[in-house]
Amino acid sequence: MDRLSRNDRIAASLIEWGSGSLRDLPWRRTNDPWRVLVSEVMLQQTSVARVMPKYEAFLDAFPTSGALAVAPLGDALRLWSGLGYPRRCRNLQATAVVLHEQFDDHMPASIDELLKLPGIGQYTARAVLAFAHRIDVAVVDVNVSRVLSRLEGVPMKARALQDFADELVPQGLGWEWNQVMMDFGARHCTVRSPLCDSCPVRTQCKYKGVGDDPAQLSAGVSKPQPRFEGSDRQARGRALRAVGDGSQRITDVIEAMRVDESRAEKLIASLIDEGLLQRTGNSVTLP
Secondary structure, eight states, X not given: OOHHHHHHHHHHHHHHHHTTTSOOOGGGGOOOHHHHHHHHHHHTTXXXXXXXXXXXXXHHHOSSHHHHHTSOHHHHHHHHTTSOOHHHHHHHHHHHHHHHHHSTTOOOOSHHHHXXXXXXXXXXXXXXXXXXXXXXXXXXXXXXXXXXXXXHTSOOOHHHHHHHHHHHOOTTOHHHHHHHHHHHHHHTSOSSOOOGGGOXXXXXXXXXXXXXXGGGGSTTOOOOOOOOTTSHHHHHHHHHHHTTTSOEEHHHHHHHXXXXXXXXXXXXXXXXXXXXXXXXXXXXXXX
């Protein structure tokens, strides 16, 4: 079987697998580029279950990039609370400002322009192109990376993964294809218990669940998260929540962080340096 016919069979089989059975997610019901971007930024390193309630609330408050661009960052951070990684929220607002001031609240439709936006990398830029602009580009997340490397039966680097992914996209079906690939990795070709016996592309797969899993050494593989309990991330999150209702004394914020004083002071200083907190005298508040 030549490579082209193999790729065609992979695409046809997976499109059929996903037909009518994709997860019903709110960001899949829209082509609005702003809503797509918000979902993609929220979903970075965060589970679908945690994003679902935050997504709608955030967009109720900031339905356009212009709405977020002119709002205080603190208002956005309050709604972001619970998602973690608040720098993503800060970068999203910075992107909103650029979209509002330079693009009249319209999302660029070229990868080069998207990559110039604050905090936007290859994955997010391609996701906006595929899911908002319906352009036939491949979006490679951790689930897709796992599927691709198993299909090839070898660990793959990022460039090889992206090239293979691009080869597979069926013409005119970029939106559907990327959604199917993500769901297939999340629900069928899973990390620990892939359903190889009932796999729709078992014939084309070079791994078939036998031997060492090539996905474990491929680029983009999910790395174990450092322990959250007692971490700087946890303490920083507590600091931001402590000032959620308004200005607080630094001593009260340190107490809420539940770490030793010197460590808390360093973390508060880092939050101020990153623009996630503001200090006035002996008090801090959200920006």
